[in-house]
Amino acid sequence: MQALDVTEIEVARERLAEVRRQVSRVYIGDMAAVDLMVVALLARGHVLLEGVPGIAKTTLVKAFAVTLGCTIRRVQFTPDLLPADITGTYVLNPKDGTFSLRPGPIFANVLLADEINRAPAKTQSALLEAMQERQVTIEGDRFELPDPFFVLATQNPIDLEGTYPLPEAQIDRFLVRVNMGYPSERDEVHMLRTHGIIAPEPFVVLSGADVLQLQSIAARVHVEDDLFDYAVALSGFTRAHARVLLGASPRASLGLLRAAKSHAVLAGRPFVTPDDVRFVASPVLAHRLIMIPELEGDPRARTALVEEALVKVSYRRAVRPA
Numbered sequence: 001m002q003a004l005d006v007t008e009i010e011v012a013r014e015r016l017a018e019v020r021r022q023v024s025r026v027y028i029g030d031m032a033a034v035d036l037m038v039v040a041l042l043a044r045g046h047v048l049l050e051g052v053p054g055i056a057k058t059t060l061v062k063a064f065a066v067t068l069g070c071t072i073r074r075v076q077f078t079p080d081l082l083p084a085d086i087t088g089t090y091v092l093n094p095k096d097g098t099f100s101l102r103p104g105p106i107f108a109n110v111l112l113a114d115e116i117n118r119a120p121a122k123t124q125s126a127l128l129e130a131m132q133e134r135q136v137t138i139e140g141d142r143f144e145l146p147d148p149f150f151v152l153a154t155q156n157p158i159d160l161e162g163t164y165p166l167p168e169a170q171i172d173r174f175l176v177r178v179n180m181g182y183p184s185e186r187d188e189v190h191m192l193r194t195h196g197i198i199a200p201e202p203f204v205v206l207s208g209a210d211v212l213q214l215q216s217i218a219a220r221v222h223v224e225d226d227l228f229d230y231a232v233a234l235s236g237f238t239r240a241h242a243r244v245l246l247g248a249s250p251r252a253s254l255g256l257l258r259a260a261k262s263h264a265v266l267a268g269r270p271f272v273t274p275d276d277v278r279f280v281a282s283p284v285l286a287h288r289l290i291m292i293p294e295l296e297g298d299p300r301a302r303t304a305l306v307e308e309a310l311v312k313v314s315y316r317r318a319v320r321p322a
Contacts, residue, residue, distance in 0.1 A: 003222070003270075004222070005270075008217055009265060012217050013265065013267075016038055016214070016265070019064070019067045020035070020038070022067045023063045025063075025200045025202055026063040026199055026202050028187050028190055028194070029055075029180075030180075033049070033060060033178045033180060035263075036176050037060075038266055039176065039259050039266065039280060040150075040262075041148075041150055042214055042261075042266075043218060043259050043262040044148070044215055044258070045174070045175025045255060045258065046131055046150065046151040046152070047150075047153065047177075048153050048154075049061065049152070049153070049155070049178045050154070050180065051179065052182075053156060055180055055181070055183065058112075058154060061154060062112065064152065065110045065112060065152060066201070066202050066204065067204060067206065068109070068205075068208075069205065069206050069207040070108075070150075070206075070207070070211065071108040071110070071146065073106070073107075073108040073111055074111075074114060075105050075112070076115065077115050077117070077123070077124075078118055079118060079119060081123045084104065085104060086104050086106050086126045086127065087104045087126055087138055088101060088102050088103040088138055089101075089102060089138065089139075090102070101141075106130055107145060107146065108146065109146050109148055110150050110151075111149075111150070111152070113127070113151060113152070113153035113154070115154060116155050117163045117165065121164060124170055125167060125169075127151065127173070131170075131173040131174075134149050146208075147212065148212055148215065151174075153174070168246075168290065171288060174287065175258070175284060176259065176283040177283060177286065214265070217265060221262075221264050221265060221272060222270060222272065223260075223272045224317075226316070227260070227272055228257070229316075231257050231277060234248075234256065235247065235253045237308075237313050238285060238306070238309060243295060243305060244291060244292070245290045245292055247289060249288065252284065256277065256280065256285065259280035260276040260277045260279075260280055261276075263280055274315040281310055282303050285306050286299075286306045289305060289306075291305075
């Protein structure tokens with residue numbers, strides 16, 4: 001694999017910084033959420049944003065999607081939504097009696113899945129094949145999805161009325177989960193001042209080809225062998241913990257390294273550091289853990305456990321022979 005040079009990384013960092021600037025023209029809040037979305041995009045992963053209604057989750061994902069310059073489709077998940085409403089279906093042409101495919105909104109570069117947990121599991125599962133394999137199967141026929149393909153999903157806390165928990169297999173398909181809380185007092189005051197004023201539209205910063213190039217750069221970021229050991233040790237800590245029924249999978253370990261490489265690009269480095277791994281550890285690992293019944297209803301328990309892993313699992317640089 002061709003090594004990265006400083007120029008490639010610097011250009012990538014500048015392009016991504018412009019994405020952040022454009023999103024900040026529309027979204028008032030913690031920009032750490034935007035950084036995690038950029039990390040997932042570069043790592044060819046998907047994002048799940050969770051928070052109570054009314055904290056601008058949809059505003060954020062729409063603004064971010066616009067900056068990418070890709071085709072965008074939005075689906076509002078409701079209890080009566082069917083799988084075919086997402087993937088598409090064959091329809092009969094009455095003129096000649098033939099069936100033709102009517103593609104669903106999933107045939108886009110960016111799919112905005114709004115309030116994904118308001119649909120039952122059967123409909124949610126329509127995304128499984130698409131998110132993992134970048135393809136869908138309709139009536140036995142396989143169709144490739146556009147490249148890049150990126151799912152930005154929002155969900156409300158599962159204790160709210162009318163929500164369904166996401167299946168474990170689908171949660172595992174999201175590279176990162178972003179917990180969005182209430183804005184700071186300063187941000188909320190700024191929001192009140194600007195409400196009613198015509199909001200600026202974010203400019204298109206990238207294109208589909210640019211996104212693919214940035215993903216290629218992230219894939220070529222260098223990772224020392226010690227960091228492979230560190231990532232596996234963090235996942236292993238969650239598997240052996242007494243408060244966990246099901247720990248982080250090998251897919252989670254892979255995602256941890258992919259996300260760390262993407263964060264290195266965001267920081268302007270052609271190599272991964274332990275701090276990159278630590279920054280993405282909680283967003284990548286916490287939502288995949290299945291806790292013991294007493295803690296399953298407390299999402300903070302998952303985050304606390306990953307934080308415990310970061311404290312107790314130390315990074316050790318191996319001694320190399322001279």
